[in-house]
Amino acid sequence: MAKRTAIVGVGQTNHTSKRRDVNGQELINEAVKRALADAGLTLRDIDAFVIGNMDHFEGINCVDGWSIDGSGAYMKPIMKVTTGGSTGGTLGSSAYYHVASGLFDVVMAIGWEKNSESDTQAAISTCADPILERDFFGGAIGPNAAEYAMYMKQYGASQEDAAMVAVRDHNNALNNPYAHLRKFITVEEVMNSPMLCYPIKLLDSCPRSDGACAVIYASEDRAPKIAPRPAWIHATAVSHDYVYFGDYDWEAMPTLEATASRVYKRAGITNPLKDIDVMELYLPFSTCGVVWMEHMWVCERGESPKLIRKGVFNMEGELPVNPSGGVLSTNPIGATALIRIGEAALQVMGKADDRQVPNVRTAMATAFGSCYWFEATILRSTMS
Amino acid sequence: MDNETILEVREKDGLLVHQGVIRVPYTWAAGEAASQFYAGLARKVIYGIRCTHCDMVFVPPKKTCHQCFAELGEWVKVSSRGVLETFTVVHYSEPELHPVQAPFAYGIIKLDGASTGMAHIIQGVDLDRLQAGMSLEAVFKEQPEGNYLDITCFRPAGEAKGHG
Amino acid sequence: MDNVAIIGVAQTKYEKGKTKNYAELVYEVSRMALDDAGLELADIDNVVTTTNDFYDGRTIACMAIAEAAGSYGRDATNVEGDGTLSAFYGLMRTLSDVYGTTLVTTHCKVSEGAPRKIFNQMFDPIYDRRLGMDAISSSALQARAYMDRYGITQEQCARVSVKNHGNARNNPYAHVPLDITVEDVMKSPVLADPIKRLDVAPVSDGACAIILAKEDRVKNGRRKPVWVKGVAHCTDAYRLGERDLSRAGALEEAARKAYAMAGVKDPSKEIDVAEVYDAFSYMELLWYEGLGFCGAGESGRLIDSGVTGMAGALPVNPSGGVLSAHAVQVAGLARIAECVLQLRGEAGRRQVPGAKLALAHGITGICAQTHCVWVLSDTPAKEV
Numbered sequence: 048m049a050k051r052t053a054i055v056g057v058g059q060t061n062h063t064s065k066r067r068d069v070n071g072q073e074l075i076n077e078a079v080k081r082a083l084a085d086a087g088l089t090l091r092d093i094d095a096f097v098i099g100n101m102d103h104f105e106g107i108n109c110v111d112g113w114s115i116d117g118s119g120a121y122m123k124p125i126m127k128v129t130t131g132g133s134t135g136g137t138l139g140s141s142a143y144y145h146v147a148s149g150l151f152d153v154v155m156a157i158g159w160e161k162n163s164e165s166d167t168q169a170a171i172s173t174c175a176d177p178i179l180e181r182d183f184f185g186g187a188i189g190p191n192a193a194e195y196a197m198y199m200k201q202y203g204a205s206q207e208d209a210a211m212v213a214v215r216d217h218n219n220a221l222n223n224p225y226a227h228l229r230k231f232i233t234v235e236e237v238m239n240s241p242m243l244c245y246p247i248k249l250l251d252s253c254p255r256s257d258g259a260c261a262v263i264y265a266s267e268d269r270a271p272k273i274a275p276r277p278a279w280i281h282a283t284a285v286s287h288d289y290v291y292f293g294d295y296d297w298e299a300m301p302t303l304e305a306t307a308s309r310v311y312k313r314a315g316i317t318n319p320l321k322d323i324d325v326m327e328l329y330l331p332f333s334t335c336g337v338v339w340m341e342h343m344w345v346c347e348r349g350e351s352p353k354l355i356r357k358g359v360f361n362m363e364g365e366l367p368v369n370p371s372g373g374v375l376s377t378n379p380i381g382a383t384a385l386i387r388i389g390e391a392a393l394q395v396m397g398k399a400d401d402r403q404v405p406n407v408r409t410a411m412a413t414a415f416g417s418c419y420w421f422e423a424t425i426l427r428s429t430m431s
Numbered sequence: 432m433d434n435e436t437i438l439e440v441r442e443k444d445g446l447l448v449h450q451g452v453i454r455v456p457y458t459w460a461a462g463e464a465a466s467q468f469y470a471g472l473a474r475k476v477i478y479g480i481r482c483t484h485c486d487m488v489f490v491p492p493k494k495t496c497h498q499c500f501a502e503l504g505e506w507v508k509v510s511s512r513g514v515l516e517t518f519t520v521v522h523y524s525e526p527e528l529h530p531v532q533a534p535f536a537y538g539i540i541k542l543d544g545a546s547t548g549m550a551h552i553i554q555g556v557d558l559d560r561l562q563a564g565m566s567l568e569a570v571f572k573e574q575p576e577g578n579y580l581d582i583t584c585f586r587p588a589g590e591a592k593g594h595g
Numbered sequence: 596m597d598n599v600a601i602i603g604v605a606q607t608k609y610e611k612g613k614t615k616n617y618a619e620l621v622y623e624v625s626r627m628a629l630d631d632a633g634l635e636l637a638d639i640d641n642v643v644t645t646t647n648d649f650y651d652g653r654t655i656a657c658m659a660i661a662e663a664a665g666s667y668g669r670d671a672t673n674v675e676g677d678g679t680l681s682a683f684y685g686l687m688r689t690l691s692d693v694y695g696t697t698l699v700t701t702h703c704k705v706s707e708g709a710p711r712k713i714f715n716q717m718f719d720p721i722y723d724r725r726l727g728m729d730a731i732s733s734s735a736l737q738a739r740a741y742m743d744r745y746g747i748t749q750e751q752c753a754r755v756s757v758k759n760h761g762n763a764r765n766n767p768y769a770h771v772p773l774d775i776t777v778e779d780v781m782k783s784p785v786l787a788d789p790i791k792r793l794d795v796a797p798v799s800d801g802a803c804a805i806i807l808a809k810e811d812r813v814k815n816g817r818r819k820p821v822w823v824k825g826v827a828h829c830t831d832a833y834r835l836g837e838r839d840l841s842r843a844g845a846l847e848e849a850a851r852k853a854y855a856m857a858g859v860k861d862p863s864k865e866i867d868v869a870e871v872y873d874a875f876s877y878m879e880l881l882w883y884e885g886l887g888f889c890g891a892g893e894s895g896r897l898i899d900s901g902v903t904g905m906a907g908a909l910p911v912n913p914s915g916g917v918l919s920a921h922a923v924q925v926a927g928l929a930r931i932a933e934c935v936l937q938l939r940g941e942a943g944r945r946q947v948p949g950a951k952l953a954l955a956h957g958i959t960g961i962c963a964q965t966h967c968v969w970v971l972s973d974t975p976a977k978e979v
Contacts, residue, residue: 102648131655519735528727548836
């Protein structure tokens with residue numbers, strides 16, 4: 048029998064640029080213990096685990112088996128899922144389907160990365176096809192920069208509009224004790240930060256972090272007994288683009304549109320701006336926080352800068368985005384998108400402390416990675 | 432970029448086969464337990480860590496007990512001698528992997544005072560005479576580097592060096 | 596568990612040095628599995644692929660095969676590990692209320708990488724990775740621990756190799772069909788004693804796909820649906836020195852759960868045919884015991900008695916098993932595909948007459964740290 052599923056516990060490390068004091072298993076263990084404590088559970092209560100990261104970022108094959116001392120999955124089921132930057136979203140979905148299938152009652156998803164331990168750029172460049180595209184692939188920044196340059200030209204947006212997104216996310220992070228970068232910044236500082244790839248500047252970009260996140264999912268039979276206000280999963284959806292980067296339509300973002308449309312339909316959302324109370328979005332660059340709002344149907348084409356200038360997506364606005372500080376402040380890649388889900392769940396559960404948005408009934412979390420692989424989750428305070 | 436890519440193009444059945452290498456540098460934080468372990472090896476002392484709940488001594492040590500999930504912190508000196516639990520004599524050569532030349536032996540050695548075995552290399556013995564249950568002792572590296580090969584190998588306990 | 600059937604299966608022939616790239620192999624089996632099921636891609640609700648960045652030589656390798664698996668434009672996800680785990684995740688997604696059909700693919704071109712070095716990357720980078728162990732040398736430690744404890748002889752292991760390579764002569768997909776004797780195995784070069792050349796699975800390239808469907812999506816097609824009765828997986832401790840290598844504890848636990856789901860009380864009597872992951876000849880014997888085909892230490896007598904031969908009461912690996920074709924990550928799903936053919940009565944010259952209940956088994960990790968057990972039947976659990 049298929050089961051309704053809710054998030055009942057969230058744990059994460061205090062994310063930072065380098066965790067030289069712990070190895071990977073120990074880093075995972077911190078998040079796992081915090082998630083158990085948050086849910087008031089012990090390891091004995093966990094029926095199955097899913098774990099994910101990116102192979103070439105740590106150089107450990109089969110982290111599912113390697114993780115046992117950290118994850119606690121000894122003599123229990125554990126499997127690994129991975130889809131690049133979107134791994135955290137894939138993990139959340141996997142834990143959700145573990146429970147929704149009716150086969151497991153309580154399942155833990157664990158995402159982690161120690162970005163400080165490898166040459167991330169050397170590793171990520173190997174995601175391009177070795178025969179056709181690897182020699183000139185330069186990572187994620189180029190395509191996103193080109194996307195925003197085109198957008199500015201078409202809709203009269205400015206670099207300052209993106210800078211306002213950066214300011215919003217960075218300054219929200221001041222309220223999040225787990226965030227990696229917690230420093231007050233201004234639009235002027237963003238504009239004056241070093242240009243990386245026009246028009247994206249250093250403060251428009253995500254950092255690389257060491258960190259882990261663990262999220263506990265439980266069935267309708269268990270969730271209400273574990274958490275007073277569980278965050279019920281109402282839908283997940285995912286889409287990805289073609290294999291070759293050269294094939295993409297950088298202007299249309301068809302995969303984000305498909306993911307958003309599908310997840311809204313499954314969750315019965317018709318007007319995201321009105322129906323959703325808070326979003327935790329995987330925005331690797333501030334520019335994405337301008338353009339992608341439109342591809343998520345939050346507003347019409349070209350309208351996003353206006354809403355940003357009005358503060359619609361700020362903490363006190365109509366639809367707060369990234370109260371946690373988002374990816375621009377914290378980015379342990381395999382964990383990043385799971386943190387989005389965990390933060391969205393905390394908002395629904397009313398446990399987001401200083402970063403809490405009042406009265407959250409519906410929240411959305413997204414993931415982004417690899418071949419424009421977008422994954423989205425809708426969470427609600429009510430089961431149905 | 433130094434991790435790259437196509438070194439050679441061959442042809443097979445009328446189709447091309449590209450050959451390359453992925454080379455990504457890594458660093459791995461060892462954490463407190465492993466760092467202490469290696470600090471001990473530098474002094475020719477082998478440390479384990481005890482789980483009081485499960486009454487287990489883990490060698491090499493680790494931060495968490497996989498059975499009860501308790502955080503571990505009680506350090507225990509264990510003997511550098513122990514018992515060979517299982518072994519294999521490797522006859523093939525894999526120069527980039529193997530720290531010594533084949534033929535050589537791997538074994539799992541449970542040190543006196545430890546509850547868990549330690550995988551390692553066995554040398555200094557006629558490989559035909561290896562058998563489970565025999566007593567072995569650790570050979571420490573004279574210039575330790577803070578890694579697993581600071582124990583160079585295990586050899587029969589009490590026997591002279593350079594044998595076999 | 597609701598009724599879910601496997602309605603399509605496909606495998607490539609397993610070979611070393613296939614010239615098709617792995618995306619082409621995934622396309623080949625996806626297309627064939629659809630044809631086998633009598634479906635079009637439009638009938639597939641979602642896709643689960645299987646990759647490993649080390650074997651695939653590419654970061655986020657799921658990108659490379661996404662289109663080939665037909666996941667463009669539909670929900671998709673990606674598992675890293677044995678294909679039995681991907682299939683299990685596919686089953687969970689099928690059991691949820693979200694999807695009615697799931698395509699599961701897995702591929703590997705072991706011959707394109709450096710399998711011994713890749714396997715070595717499973718060992719702990721801060722501890723024993725420096726010893727340089729790989730699949731053969733670590734498994735040899737397990738083989739001796741097991742054989743010493745129970746007095747299993749090298750000849751008894753050799754008998755597994757003779758049986759499976761012989762069975763492979765009836766399987767057109769097999770990579771290494773051989774007509775050999777126990778003496779041939781015993782005289783083959785020692786690699787890491789007690790493991791000899793003919794005790795070891797080959798380096799193979801290949802792909803496999805299956806299609807899962809909920810009961811209401813199973814059409815009355817030309818193929819007989821094969822029903823999933825029980826599935827479970829379990830993972831042992833990470834370090835070899837912390838495990839009892841002479842027993843397959845994680846397999847015992849996975850089998851116990853899978854049998855309970857399937858209502859199997861005496862596997863040695865009820866199961867008609869089994870396909871198990873025999874990467875080394877000793878493994879098949881150790882797995883007999885973990886699966887409850889005989890008591891601890893009794894496998895030597897079991898193989899001697901011929902019970903697990905083609906003419907015996909419980910034929911194991913009629914396909915020739917993994918000893919006759921070992922595309923890593925594919926081999927477990929191939930076991931499932933072979934059981935499906937057996938239960939349909941379509942296994943050709945390797946058919947076990949009248950097979951009604953089958954067992955498929957997959958492993959992953961050092962010395963099979965993780966086991967996954969499937970029980971499949973020619974009839975659904977409840978009457979349709």
